[in-house]
Amino acid sequence: MSTIAMPVGRSNWGLTALPPLALYIHFPWCVKKCPYCDFNSHAQKNGLPEAEYIEALLRDLETCLPLIWGRPVTSIFMGGGTPSLFSAEAIDTLLAGIRARVKLLPDAEITLEANPGTFESDKFAGYRAAGVNRLSIGIQSFNPQHLQALGRIHNDDEARRAVEIAHQHFDNFNLDIMYALPQQTLEQALSDIDAAIACRPTHISAYHLTLEPNTLFHRYPPPLPDDDLAADMQDAIEAHLAAAGYEHYETSAFGQSGRRARHNLNYWTFGDYLGIGAGAHAKISFPDKIIRQMRYKQPGEYLQQMAAGSAVQTEEAVTQAQLPFEFMLNLLRLTDGFDLALFTERTGLPVTRVVHEIERAVADGLLERTLNHVRPTERGRRFLNTLLERFLAES
Template identity: 55%
Template structure:
């Protein structure tokens, strides 16, 4: 492999190649001990239809999806990345998209086998696959389980046919119910995705959606506020959404209904029973490391003196060409020292129990004094509580999370 110098903080390079590991280990202003836990994210970018609210890197499948070639490209991407993660244990794998369940169970099994052959996986490694009811076929979810997937995430969004049509979903309520029945039968743990504050949605309709979701006794429930994101169809043609005050009332009702059903709100948008919290997402929120492979995938990796972010080529055909040539990176840069407090807080303050102060230092390479001023300001505003060891958001901090996180932006 060619020797390509790693960049100073804030610089980028885009030649596609992953640098020799020795260059990631050069001296810098940060100092890390053991690296944080490592996850693997695998992006499968195709969908049956692009949802009008979606700003993810997803592409409508016009014709047959090139499964075999794309899996070849993912394996080549992983091969090129092995030198910089060699010897590290992977605690979770997440197949996201797009709609990963468009891929056949055979392709997913081949991919999981290739990953197992190249990386050391933890004995209890969580392997999640996102699935949409519009791709549901009876026994298909069970086939994914047999392929090695341990956790399914079912993108229901709503059970109301009118609302599903308004947000451009390809399934209806009946298909959503059938998919959840199959998921509950095939998997010991699964996630159910809902959205609220949908176009024209009333409180009663929101309550009906949540009640239906809870009737399946999901071990994990993710509930997201529908927002209009730039560069989406909804940004160009905005739907009529509930007022902000109504959306806040909906969230309060969601929190009350889930708590009454035994689900704990452990993250701003996530609720779980017992030990069913998503390990993969927890690693993100605790500022762990993740290798991202696939079209447009992002990654974050920690070395002795730096934190590096990577982005793969976004367009699937270009990504496949580049990855198969051993050059999957669109760009790569060091995270600037001054950006690390905000990057850490963007994640850690999403968690109900916050973070340990020693973890801030371990994950950023910075002393706790780097955040002394914004912590004091957050506490004075009633946005956090803390003791000698931990910091956690208050109810007010959860309600005004963007304001809380913004206190940690570099001046």
Template identity: 55%
Template sequence: MLIPPRVPNRREDGLLHFDLLPPLSLYVHIPWCVKKCPYCDFYSHAISSAVPEERYLTALEQDLEASLPLIKGRQVSTVFIGGGTPSLLSGDAINKLLVILRNKLLLTPDVEITLEANPGTFDDDKIKAYREAGVNRLSIGIQSFNQKHLDILGRIHDVNQAKRAVEIAMTHFDNVNLDLMYALPHQTKDDLDADLTMAISYDPAHLSLYQLTIEQNTYFAFNPPDLPDEDTVADMQDMIEMMTATAGYEHYEVSAYAKPGRACRHNINYWLFGDYLGIGSGAHSKITVDGKVIRQTRFEQPPTYMLEAGKGRAVDEEFTLSHEDLGFEFMLNALRLTKGFYPEMFEERTALPLDSIRPYLKQAEKRGLLYRDPTIIRPTEKGMLFLNDLQQIFLPDE
């Protein structure tokens, strides 16, 4: 049995003392898609009619207004507009959204504003309008440049649309991320080589490379596809490491590769247990406030969300993280970063002493999954390969 955590930063009233609040990000969820992909477990709805832009923007503004007391006086350093398919929204809608955010929030001068886009919803005028509205980072869900694999993944775009989307994006943005998936049904190493070669040829600032995993309550969960075997997947991962490094990308997070200075600041804030306010149907928040860390979930169904936001109560669930769970959640996120974190950051972001997880750290070291010294704590190469096993070590005892 591991020893229970000692918490000297706990006040007599049971709350924690934070010397410094973590950085704050904003996530805006757009819940609609043209079609639900068979692998996707993100919260989204297929929509056959026009997106109710005006009504949804009103709800987002109402949701944000009701949330302001939680983040009073704090600056927002990154904004991420995700989904769903945010690029279903018009350029005018994105402009109105960013006007709302600028009027309601203290955005840092160098705020990173990312928008996710689907190649099947691209056109030059719309992408140009996003940039003029203030979006400065575009993330494109390519997934593959192979038509066979796009069909298997249920994507609404074809190969030509994928290529055209990247060309349009690179015309208007200098900070572009391309999402690709690998270990796809019937995918060979040569197939992956071709996908990566094509993606790298565009010289995007960032690549997100996700291994296809079968998630619960998806079409693939009920109709499992034939996936490559473990040895092939390992070879694919080795290929990814070699090709991205040769092209000048740093592997800084499990699935993320960036040119120098182009790592996604929004996602790094997640991995380092920063705070984020999530608005929009089904959005999640993690906020440090009044000596505790709270989590929130908004109502999921868009009609319900818009109705409740109008009443000032878009939050469906809210709870405070226990002291025991804080250490686990920090490590669950921070161990995704290949370079790890400074030991002092654990106490800064959780208000718990590092001693509270020392037995778990020793166990992870003993298993060869973790490296630590006075200046850094990070997963080993083995730890990155067996990340789930490493993260589970920090799960609190029942």
């Protein structure tokens, strides 16, 4: 993992090296808003301001250049919303503009999220030609009743057609699958995961449906499997994926050998990321501080603010007291855990700041520790929020 060495002679607290830097780009429009979705997405009503939005994204990136000057970008993730609503020509213009403004590594992973209801073979060939080398496809389920209950715009036939088109143009793609769906049985959950495996993706993300605030499902909860059944689903899904050769390397992420999601791994190892687009977040490290930014969420307001010079709505420094929890919030999602030296490298704090809570978690069966390494136990992964609260208390 490459880092940029920093000069010595600084204050008592700071980073000796900057972490890898990724770029996240948010596309806030969807055909319709799903009832479970709490992401910054907005139903497309009067057409897409495609050219205007691409121009705003590139101006947004330009305003951030002083914050990241000279740092290479290791990966790009285009998320949403539904980025695949945008034309291949628009994505090509965007990626060309990014390459002209930052140092994008030659082997950078460039991912685009796609909804099966937007798949057209020629469009996805254009995405590949523009430089996109990985897709993340929001299948969620292959069961038509469950797709309808989730408010998805595609059906099971369109889901399978999307996979066929993905195979034609990409050798690296992820399928999103959800379980613990309204009135779902264990057999149905396993049918979905086996259907996903049969599609031969390089990566599968298996998510437990949760009722998030500010969603239709939260206001009007559907009948969901109880906790015991949901836990049985999780265990069985993990077993089926392991038997099919998928490595369980993060809470919800399963990859074939050598196909872990590099962009997401950068998040989970407390790397840096610049976020552009409506509602995008950023975490950027400096020798003596770490800052977080958030852009304006409403697409219209984002475009107006960007036209006025900057779309950053909030910017704040992460305090030393917040760093232990923020670090653990990411690293403890990893099945293999982390080397203790990474805590100091990414936070600038000594390991002694977290040793007491680590030892308590070890005693309670939530963590395993060797001299230089920490990893969550199976119990710690299952009760991750309980484990993380230990470090929030430390903060």
